[in-house]
Amino acid sequence: xxxxxxxxxxxxxRTHVLRGGRGAPLLILHPEYAANRWLPYHDALxxxxxxxxxxxxxxxxxxRPEWLDGLDDVVLHYADLLDVLGIERVAxxxxxxxxxxxxxLAVAYPQRVERLVLAGAAGLKVEGAERFDVFLHPIEETLxxxxxxxxxxxxxxxTEIGPDVIARAYGEAAxxxxxxxxxxxxxxxxxxxxxxxxxxxxxxxxxNDTYLAPAHGQRYAQRISGAHFELIDDCGHLxxxxxxxxxTRRVIEFLSASGTEAASAER
Amino acid sequence: MVxxxxxxxxxxxxxxxDFDRRHASSWVTFSNQYYDPQRGHRLYNEYLDEMEHADRxxxxxxxxxxxxxxxxxxxxxxxxxxxxxxxxxxxxxxxxLGNAIPLRDHPLRVAEEVAMLDVMSGGRIIxxxxxxxxxxxxxxxxxxxxxxxxxxxxxELIVRAWxxxxxxxxxxxxxxxxxxxxxxxxxxxxxxxxxxxxxxxxETIRWGAQRRYPFIxxxxxxxxxxxxxxxxxxxxEAAGYTAPPEQIGFALPTYVAETDARAREEAKPHIxxxxxxxxxxxxxxxxxxxxxxxxxxxxxxxxGLRSPAEMSFEELEAGGYILVGSARTVVDRLKDxxxxxxxxxxxxxxxxxxxPHDKALKNMELFAREVMPHFR
Numbered sequence: 001x002x003x004x005x006x007x008x009x010x011x012x013x014r015t016h017v018l019r020g021g022r023g024a025p026l027l028i029l030h031p032e033y034a035a036n037r038w039l040p041y042h043d044a045l046x047x048x049x050x051x052x053x054x055x056x057x058x059x060x061x062x063x064r065p066e067w068l069d070g071l072d073d074v075v076l077h078y079a080d081l082l083d084v085l086g087i088e089r090v091a092x093x094x095x096x097x098x099x100x101x102x103x104x105l106a107v108a109y110p111q112r113v114e115r116l117v118l119a120g121a122a123g124l125k126v127e128g129a130e131r132f133d134v135f136l137h138p139i140e141e142t143l144x145x146x147x148x149x150x151x152x153x154x155x156x157x158x159t160e161i162g163p164d165v166i167a168r169a170y171g172e173a174a175x176x177x178x179x180x181x182x183x184x185x186x187x188x189x190x191x192x193x194x195x196x197x198x199x200x201x202x203x204x205x206x207x208n209d210t211y212l213a214p215a216h217g218q219r220y221a222q223r224i225s226g227a228h229f230e231l232i233d234d235c236g237h238l239x240x241x242x243x244x245x246x247x248t249r250r251v252i253e254f255l256s257a258s259g260t261e262a263a264s265a266e267r
Numbered sequence: 268m269v270x271x272x273x274x275x276x277x278x279x280x281x282x283x284x285d286f287d288r289r290h291a292s293s294w295v296t297f298s299n300q301y302y303d304p305q306r307g308h309r310l311y312n313e314y315l316d317e318m319e320h321a322d323r324x325x326x327x328x329x330x331x332x333x334x335x336x337x338x339x340x341x342x343x344x345x346x347x348x349x350x351x352x353x354x355x356x357x358x359x360x361x362x363x364l365g366n367a368i369p370l371r372d373h374p375l376r377v378a379e380e381v382a383m384l385d386v387m388s389g390g391r392i393i394x395x396x397x398x399x400x401x402x403x404x405x406x407x408x409x410x411x412x413x414x415x416x417x418x419x420x421x422x423e424l425i426v427r428a429w430x431x432x433x434x435x436x437x438x439x440x441x442x443x444x445x446x447x448x449x450x451x452x453x454x455x456x457x458x459x460x461x462x463x464x465x466x467x468x469x470e471t472i473r474w475g476a477q478r479r480y481p482f483i484x485x486x487x488x489x490x491x492x493x494x495x496x497x498x499x500x501x502x503x504e505a506a507g508y509t510a511p512p513e514q515i516g517f518a519l520p521t522y523v524a525e526t527d528a529r530a531r532e533e534a535k536p537h538i539x540x541x542x543x544x545x546x547x548x549x550x551x552x553x554x555x556x557x558x559x560x561x562x563x564x565x566x567x568x569x570x571g572l573r574s575p576a577e578m579s580f581e582e583l584e585a586g587g588y589i590l591v592g593s594a595r596t597v598v599d600r601l602k603d604x605x606x607x608x609x610x611x612x613x614x615x616x617x618x619x620x621x622x623p624h625d626k627a628l629k630n631m632e633l634f635a636r637e638v639m640p641h642f643r
Contacts, residue, residue, distance in 0.1 A: 135405065135551070135555060135556065136295070136296070136405065136551075137551065138549065138550075138551050139551075162568075163564075163565045163568035163569050164565065166564070166565075166568060167561040167562075167564045167565040167568070168561070170554075170556060170561055170564050171561040173556035173557075174412050174556040174557035174561070176556065177410060177411060177412050177555065177556035177557050178410065178412040178557060181404075181408075181410040181411070181412070182408045182409070182410055
């Protein structure tokens with residue numbers, strides 16, 4: 001599927017967006033890895049939807065503004081992005097950090113979210129549930145925790161690793177730290193606020209996720225009215241990168257039920 | 268004229284036998300179950316005895332410092348150690364090298380404690396400020412991406428608290444106090460000397476030179492020390508003055524014995540302990556995301572510097588990371604370094620790594636008696 005990249009200026013922040021496909025708009029929010037990559041799951045979803053896949057501020061080719069210091073800044077940034085794109089309502093698919101941003105966006109602007117897919121979404125803390133600390137481990141070890149079949153981690157490793165590549169990865173990690181260092185990967189207020197979400201919601205989780213245990217997904221599903229929780233077998237944390245086919249099939253099924261009539265009929 | 272400081276890290280030397288094999292670091296994840304408070308009691312008292320002894324031996328100052336949750340240095344509060352020394356020493360300056368101010372949620376506490384120490388000691392306090400090393404951002408939950416701006420802002424708050432009539436209002440990005448009005452105020456005017464112990468980013472060096480804060484290069488190779496000090500001198504010139512020797516210092520683990528051979532033999536295991544165990548720190552602990560800029564990291568990687576943790580004792584010696592030998596050798600070497608660097612502050616280590624008390628005493632006595640007088 002043809003796609004292209006473009007830069008948009010969103011309230012002074014130079015923002016890189018990959019886009020492709022036709023149909024109803026779909027916002028894809030990337031995990032804390034694999035920014036600025038048009039991957040097979042983007043392709044599959046672009047066959048049915050008009051896909052917008054921006055790089056979060058401070059990831060990929062998007063600049064990191066000095067004032068960026070919380071998820072709320074990212075949420076407002078994406079609300080502005082939708083305005084610039086002229087999109088009033090949108091379906092959102094977010095993975096890990098992207099899932100967290102998607103959930104916060106749906107909390108802040110429930111009326112703008114058509115349907116919501118959270119895949120291994122960060123953002124909640126569940127007492128006793130396992131969370132891998134990316135800041136305590138070298139990247140080699142982190143990669144092992146992102147996939148059930150660890151051989152799949154190779155797709156995230158650049159072919160050549162030199163000072164530039166390492167410095168760029170360090171820069172993205174700095175953005176991640178800026179947003180998630182403490183509290184680590186969650187917003188203590190989010191769980192209480194999830195009741196504001198009105199969009200039909202699908203929560204997908206890798207059955208073998210050791211980065212963020214499935215209990216986090218169950219909690220999302222409990223707190224979002226009418227949400228549906230589903231485990232994906234033989235799958236670690238980055239579902240769209242590990243079980244691409246299952247993931248895209250489930251997402252297309254779910255989103256396709258979301259024509260205006262279908263969505264309101266469900267409600 | 269050089270001022271000599273006796274610097275202590277107060278390490279925890281009793282690592283398990285399998286430390287090298289089983290433990291990735293002596294920081295952050297190395298369990299405090301390896302700390303034994305009974306042995307700690309004896310150690311703290313030995314360490315403080317050594318520092319008090321340094322005062323009697325004629326060292327110009329005693330150096331304490333702040334590190335958290337590790338075996339490298341068991342001094343999470345340097346101000347407490349300074350307080351323990353204030354009443355037991357008469358003459359020596361007490362250099363806090365330094366308070367890691369960005370790690371504090373309330374830097375006014377530092378302003379207050381240093382002011383207390385300054386008043387108690389009759390104005391013998393030197394107040395170093397540091398950012399804290401990367402590990403400590405993990406250990407204390409402070410966001411490393413704010414390290415530098417918190418450092419600058421905490422510094423500003425502390426200096427203003429020391430120098431401006433209170434109460435006044437301070438509203439920064441990280442610290443907000445509407446009624447700053449510290450009691451006591453420091454005795455030294457306008458405030459206790461501020462030093463910058465550092466491994467030396469260009470930004471810190473420039474910032475320090477502009478304020479005439481003495482720059483102390485810590486545990487760097489001779490080549491690196493020279494590069495940093497040259498950079499500092501150039502920054503001072505750019506700021507419109509020539510940096511005097513009393514603004515230039517460096518910290519160097521030092522050991523003196525009767526002969527060169529004996530000094531090497533006696534010091535070697537303890538120096539290797541310092542670099543290989545105390546400083547066993549994987550890169551992701553040392554530079555957590557945002558602790559340094561991408562540009563600094565790129566420069567560092569491009570330079571391809573080797574870590575001293577990977578060096579042999581001979582390499583450490585040749586690289587100038589340490590100074591070991593007979594008094595004659597140490598004097599000659601130090602004179603040579605002095606000629607090249609023009610330093611006025613020398614921060615020597617006495618009890619490096621897991622060195623026992625008796626060696627530490629012998630070392631400091633020989634250094635005070637046979638080395639220091641050559642620089643008076």
